[in-house]
Amino acid sequence: MIGFGLRLTLRGGREAAVRLVVTAAAVALGVGLILVTLAGINGVDAQNARYAWLNSGVTDATSPTAEPSPDPLWGMLGADIHDGARITRVDVAATGPRSPVPPGIPRLPGPGQYYASPALGALLDSVPAAELGARYPGRRVGTIGAAALPSPDSMIIIVGRTAEELARTPGAAKITSIATRSPGDCTGCRFGLNADVLGLILAVTSAALLFPMLIFIGTATRLSAARREQRFAAMRLVGATPRQVSVVSAVESTVAAAAGTVAGFGLFLLLRIPLADVPFTGEPFAPGDLSLTPVDVLLVAVGVPLAAAVAARIALRRVRISPLGVSRRITPRPPRAYRLIPLVLGVGELAYFVGRRPDTTNGQILAYISGILLMMAGLLIAGPWLTMAGSRIMARRARRPVTLIAARRLADDPRAGFRAVSGLVLALFVTSTAVGVMTTMIAERGVPDAGPAARGTLMVDLSRGEAERGAPEASGAPVPDRVLAGLRSAPGVRGVTVIHTNPLGTMVPVGRWHMEAGLVACEQFAGMPGFGRCAPGAVAASVPPHFGAFDTSASSAWSRTVWPAAAISAERLRDLPAQGVLVRTDGSRQAIERTRTALAAAFPDPRWPPTTVAEAGADAENARILAGFQQLAGVVTVVSLCIAGCSLAVSVVAGLNDRKRAFSLLRLAGVELGTLRRVVVLESTVPLLIAAVVAAGSGFLAARLFLEAQLQYALRPPGAGYYVMVGAGLAVSLGVIASTLPLLRRVTGPETARNE
Template sequence: MRMRQATRDLVMGARFAFTGGREGWVRLLLTAVGVGLGVSLLLLTTALPAALATRHDREFERADHTYGRPISKADNTLVIADVDTTFRSHDVRGRVMDPEGARAPLPPGLDSFPQPGEMVVSPALKTLLASDEGRILRDRLPYRIVGTIAEQGLVGSHELAYYAGTKGLAAQIAPPDVARIDRFGDPGLAPEKSDPVLLMLMLVVFVALLMPVGVFIAAAVRFGGERRDRRLAALRLVGSDSGMTRRIAAGEALAGALLGLVFGTFFFLLGRQAAGSVEVFDISVFPGYLNPSPALALLVAVAVPAAAVLVTLFALRGVVIEPLGVVRAAKPARRRLWWRLLLPLGGLALLYPMVGKGHDHGDFNEYLVVGGLLLLLVGVTALLPWVVEAVVARLNSGGVAWQLAVRRLQLSSGTAARMVNGIAVAVAGAIALQMLFAGVQSDYTKESQHDVTRAQMQVSLPKAGPVDAVAEQLRTTEGVRHVTAIEESYAGDRRTDPQRSAEMTVGDCSALRELAQLPSCEDGDVFVVARGADDTDTPKLAKPGLTLYIDPGYADDKRAEVPWTVPHGLKQTQSRKAPDGVLHGGFLITKGALTAKEAPAFRGDVYVSLDRSVPDAQEYVRNTAAKVAPYTSPQTWASTQESGRFTSIRTGLFVGATCVLALIGASLLVSQLEQLRERKKLLSSLVAFGTRRRTLSLSVLWQTAIPIALGLLLAAAVGLTLGAVLLKMVAASLTVDWASVLTMTGIGAGVVLLVTVLSLPPLLRLMRPDGLRTE
């Protein structure tokens, strides 16, 4: 019986929401939009695991690198070359193919193999090549476009990729870059071992990004609180008891939440469709990737309306609604601090057992991590109303605009705190995440061995590659300052399975001086370099007249080894690090000391120093390399190298933070408009009594700025505390990245400033005297 009565009350409240006239519809729509924005982001989040899994599956299905035993030519084999390149900051996935039979495996997304001189491209690459921006890239891809790669052959809508056809590729086989395969989708690689710190990073990112969404939804269902309370007082006047009145209020919130689910689904579908046309931090997806998990989507559909009812009942717990008014209109009782402090303290207590685990002491308990983070971030929402109330109670003197703002905050500090709760939680989580990423970055970032002061790019050529031709072409390439070309192999004391071996490096005198401290050098000289005490083979092999074998083979790797006799007149010298950071040893040989028969046994590397003042110098180098050595992929050097998984998680954080910031701005704007609508008559009355519009505009700005400043200060304190705890958990040194703290705080303040500026036009319209009109 009691359940039936409660259901009737909820239904009555829902009917009031839809039949409350224009005022009720405006209130309902504002609530639905606020809830809908949050629901759309929740649905997007539930769809992310499926999108990432789909991207991974697509990448696996088209995998073509072979690390196993060589495959013999057959009717079902394909020779494929990896010719990936980079255009400015974008990666371009390239493959050149030569089918060897009628049953050769076809890459996913292709209907047929392109003929020699033709290529099939992704839609994004086709658009780029047709634009003025792609002019330089067109010179690198001398193929005619005959089709586009279908969606199943791409990992994202903005991926740049192509498949080109050629003939005679079998002569260039050098796994894994040029290999013979009989199928796609079997890379033969073991899965990467999970890293407990990276797993914890992902948990922290998800909680920190989703928590502000929940806060915004909780705030949205309380839109129109003051007007609602006056309506509830009227219900008490016609005979409803206090419990029934609260259930009717919960029914109104439930109606707004249910309509918000509809709006959220609509916003999500719009965003899902738009996802195919945008790229964020080099990540793009197809709309079909974003399919929410049915279980998670059902959880959102149940949790949001339930949260709306619970939040409304919780908000009315301390409100006495009587037939003649609402006690909330009087001065509210002071908020208590003790229970608000229990939330962050409880969060710290849950996280404390995992302090010091780091990489080496087992996985982090995900339940304790999530629970601790939730309590700490919820603590921000609990502490902020108390902080705002305590501070504004002590603010008195000031100008007219200041006095209006302060008095309004003193009367409704809870409403002001609810407006900024979401952004405070977001900033606190962002500060903690920035501290955590900065603290562990050194574990996933290592100094590159490359000396970027001597060279900035490297072109690696296969065995018997045209090193001299590539070097000569690069020297005349626009934007190239200096070129160093060397060729490498090694020599053994036997034709097969040598017991001793030594490096062999070939170059002109200028190139060899990059590898060793040469006292003098002429073409025809041969130098001996011992890398250190661990190099015991070189002194034993550096004996004039001894026959060595260049590029000797092994039992399972037969090679065309070439005999070489150690010449007389060897010169001893000391090694120095090459531009690529390698310390070369063994024999350093000038080109004049080799015969035509010996030269093909070496493979080449060309180090390129760029003129940084020339725009697109790297692109010109890549174009030249593609012309003279088509199956090479020039590398661009950097001073540091970063873990791919760490970079992916950080990219996910940036993408998620961008979405959350967009939600923050939109929700704040809706909330601000709702607050202005609530005060329409008051603003019109003040204008009618002669208050200047500039004064009222400033008062609205102060009403926003004061809670925001307090919220950001509290967020910084909680964020620094949470960041310090997380750093202790991963056993990283405690350092504060003040630049990131100030940046996150500034972004939060900037979003609020933008929202305030956007709310000024409707504010000016609400100040007109006709706002006093009533029905």
Template sequence: MSVRRWAADLAMGVRFAFAGGREGWTRAVLTAVGVGLGVALLLLTTAIPNALAVRHEREAARTDITFVDSGQLPSGSNTLVVANVGTDFRDDTVRGRALEPEGPRAPLPPGVEKFPAVGEMVVSPALKRLLESDSGELLRKRLPDRIVGTIGESGLVGSAELAFYRGAEGLAPHIDGGRVTRIDHFGETDPSSERMDPVLLLLVLVVFVALLTPVAVFIAAAVRFGGERRDRRLAALRLVGSDSRMTRRIAAGEALAGALLGLVFGAVFFLAGRQLAGTAEVFHVSVFPSYLDPSPVLALLVAVTVPAAAVLVTLFALRGVVIEPLGVVRTARPARRRLWWRLLLPLGGLAMLYPMVGQGRANGDFNQYLVVGGVILLLVGVTALLPWVVETVVSRLGAGGVSWQLAVRRLQVGSGTAARMVNGIAVAVAGAIALQMLFAGVDGDYTEDTGYDVMRAQMQVSVPSEVPVAVAAGKFRRTEGVEGVHVYSEGYLGDRRRDPEKSTPLTVGDCAALREIARLASCRDGDVFAVRGAEYDTDLGSLSKPGRTLYLDPTYAPGPKSREIPWTVPRDLKDARPRIGMTGGEQGGFLVTPKALAASAVPGLSGELYLRIDRSAPDVQENVRNTAAAVDPLAYPMTWAATEKSGRFTAIRTGLFAGAACVLALIGASLLVAQLEQLRERRKLLSSLVAFGTRRRTLGLSVLWQTAVPIALGLLLASVVGLTLGAVLLKMADTAVRVDWASVLSMTGIGAAVVLVVTLLSLPPLLRLMRPDGLRTE
């Protein structure tokens, strides 16, 4: 068979699709909508790598941590002092910087046209909207500066990011190389990046495969919309002289027409979704529309693969259909589906994954080709097994009500169509279950115990040395929702003024506060204690000799000059034993009550306040943050948590949730289109049943049963495959296999809920179709 003959037959099928009257156009448009939704999501996926790269570049371009000791950079006409004054507002992070230019050539942050003066700030568009809204009232108290401009797109990583730059003065004395630093440019100077953990790479690979496979399944199902009517139309071609092979190629041409139109629809859907993405935020992640720029190579791959898949799927679907001049031999009892070859797909997937069992993170990266191939085979195995499962089960179903019998008979006649509708949701649920098992299994490896004792305190506030700690403590005690405050002044003592060889902490607090961090036999104001035997404090023994002169806040070279305040170890020094403090460690060094410390030593100490709050009080954390901002702009409040997760692990899980939301939207939309197409094909049958007196309630229930039975079987199969894949992935990660049954049930429940919503949305058109006048024909 020549290529020219193939091309001519396919072109004839394309002409039939667009010139075949309302019936042909309807089928072409339904196919195009289904394919277009899948193509839009594929294009969105191909744009994700570029979006992540742009976000990383924007973040890198505005960083003010240049990995250069700020003490080595002298003040000049091209320097800028930057302070991290970011905050949190409810569940959102607000990125904030205070800027103090030290000369006319000080570097401007990306997206900022000029430096704001003291009392002024430039903000991101999202933060401006929040501050101007009623919900931003508490945040306005914390950020009272006048807004004089907005940050441009080049200075933000997302359209919904909350960020601001404010003017400041007097920052230079606070330079510490951490929260306050001096820079002469923005941007990273060290482009090297940390190598990603092999298990995290495995997670990324499985996330992409698990999210994209349902999309491919939906596209394959969409090109078969209207299959039964199309096959009957093809019988006319046999009547006018075409052979069976030519007829199948013409049918493939019709599917090709729908796929090509679907590419156009997909491009339109993608462009619309691209603009919509600029106004949306999913799990605190947002992008600008310009970020979603698909790779030309990947976009071309989608444009070539989708039409080719439409032709191949159609030819494969017609392999068992006999199209004769007088009709389509499909109404006869079909041959039972064979199981053996359907098992080869999941078994092949397991065989590809088996060599990596037990590899873990200590034996290098996982083989990407084996991972991708194995996961795809296992998930695609669901689509191969489900038609056999549905056929086997429904063939054994029998007696019941009228609606049940109508549904069962319909499933027995066309179990393949029912399975195709459920394939996508089953694949998505299987992948989601496996991912949830993998995430739950390795979660502990990427979760660290912070050590914070959240029963004794829930928030911590660091205040600069210039702020009287007693005054700050009084303001926090008067803050609504604060039940108690432990107050400490902290610093370091060295054996020399500059570049000391030995050093130890010094902590000032009242007796109640000191008992929280050490075991004291007795205590009264005026006492000084040396904490003996504290972990990591090896220098106290030689530094705690009575009468010895030590230096508070010594200067470490290289670095900014510190205060170097002399302090003499008192002769009535008392011993104390360490205990686990509120931060999870042992506090060593000297403990001093307020009366025992000279006023001259106070400037060398910074304040630490540990707050016990009533979490049930409304906005108690926001009230604490507002109080901290009122105490000093550089005060740093922090909310404690018992554990914290790896940033990369959290980012991957967030990406999974965002992708899963998109896939679920696609599943719902595609299922609705498929359901409407099925109802359209059965219009005359439904009208006939109504004309003979069948109640609409009975027909409605029969449609519900026709959806419920396959989805129940599909979700059951998806659970088995998902649990199997999850167990294998956990073994590959060298992690104990644990089944998170709550996640399994939630994933299957979400899948069932999507199908239920689609079924409810299809009821109005079903009621319109159940009319006797649907028997009319032209």
């Protein structure tokens, strides 16, 4: 029977060939998505492993079996910024010839030497030294190798210092061995990715895409289902056993699945390098990161064809019931309202955890992911009942034969009507959920839309270093006049203001809070028009101690603020310790970076580099991760809609092929071709629109419940891009339906009724 099944599959005519190609294409897309997901999880692990050395000195990051070096290494982690890009700075100093050496470099740099990553080295070579290179005195002695770079675009510098210098520097620590444990397993690590969360996101994304993919496979398998069912029923009538019919059916499905699996591996290899450039984790992957393990390959090579064969077998399950079951066509029982129960349970589960968020990460994953997946399954189960309800409403309001025929056909078999758009239902649900969550998270956590004053003004927070030394802030010193004069004379600088510590204990309102104010001289503050002004006649004013620590999206209101006067003389204010410095520039990149370099030289502290007020008020790391999630959401949306469009096209064509005899008889009875076309359009459009409304609403409901339960955020409405995208998807779907209408003339001619 296997040989007979192969002949039917490979020599079964054009219909068999089309069905084989479409099913193989569906499987290829599914395999490609699974391989990309598995490779992405492996890529996150590989990238995380290269973050490990940056956590050296953290107890949890060091392997317990690592042998400590007899000559400790002094090390200190710092940071820098250039044109919004983050630079990781590592200061090191050897205490002996056997001090541990970080990966990626052959030896430790000596005082006045440094190693730079390729991306940072290219930047150092392309910009003037006054804008970046002068911050790292000495000379470059080499390039950091890939073993120490989480990403090809990582900008890292390893600066050599003397042991005496670092021993006196706050934040420096002795390191006896280089950390090798993954930051995902380390509670105190500053650098690295939460691999479990990212892997979960990739897995859920894959599951969200595989649902429509399996629907596509099942739809493709049903191409010319009526003809095949008749063929298999005829085989039963001439003596074939159910097992033999199952073997013939399984052979066709297995051949298509095997071909699709091979094509899927080829698709993955083709897309692996371009996909590595997608900064899902905030930085792109190295090309070798997106790799597969032998277990991954075996799992996909065996599991996907098996799942495709099962999906195909379910699509033809009626043949096993009775050899006459295909001929005895009767109206199936209408769907019952109990189909709504899974959808209601999914909503109820998510609603239950609002205000009852589980304490553990695993508990949260189980609670929210299971609820969302239950809603996805509920939409598929409830879809036929919703289609039937819509068709009955349409039938009661029908005033024309076309509407009545379409409504009756949908009411007779709502499962078939919904099957055509089921892929689109899941696509819109996934899209709406992803867009709702990402829009809200970016609004709450993204980079604020700071004004020009915040973007063009640099600040140095001098109180952080003093606080970490354990000294009171008043123990600092005033900023030397020569430093202020040098800053004011720099090209592009428009004003310099020193924020002094406040011995008066006055408070200033900052958003919803009141904080101890800093003091500024009104003469200096007049050069900072974007940050408010002093009261008329005031010598000094009370201002926020660190403008950049607050929401810079409110910076437009600063220019209208009149800060309260401070009861202190100009002479006493001048002698007070400085807790911060504000430097307003003309906003050009050159002026900002030159001023940043000058401030770094005047106030050297690698841990707290000079930043613009906008940069200080934004979580750059979080913004990069959110940008990666937003890109992933876009990929999910586009792929889901493409799969749904393909599924819709195949389903409409399959429906026309299966009903061509009925349509041919209607034409012979005098029904015009235009009437039949309008019937087909209505049959496809009504479930499509019902599904779009229900799926989009369910997606936003799931997003709202998740945000309220997990993050205590209120759902933010999506931008115009979402509505344009959904409208374009529906327009394309309608275009797909319209593109199948010319087929109706060809398959409903008189010869069809005669030959059938």
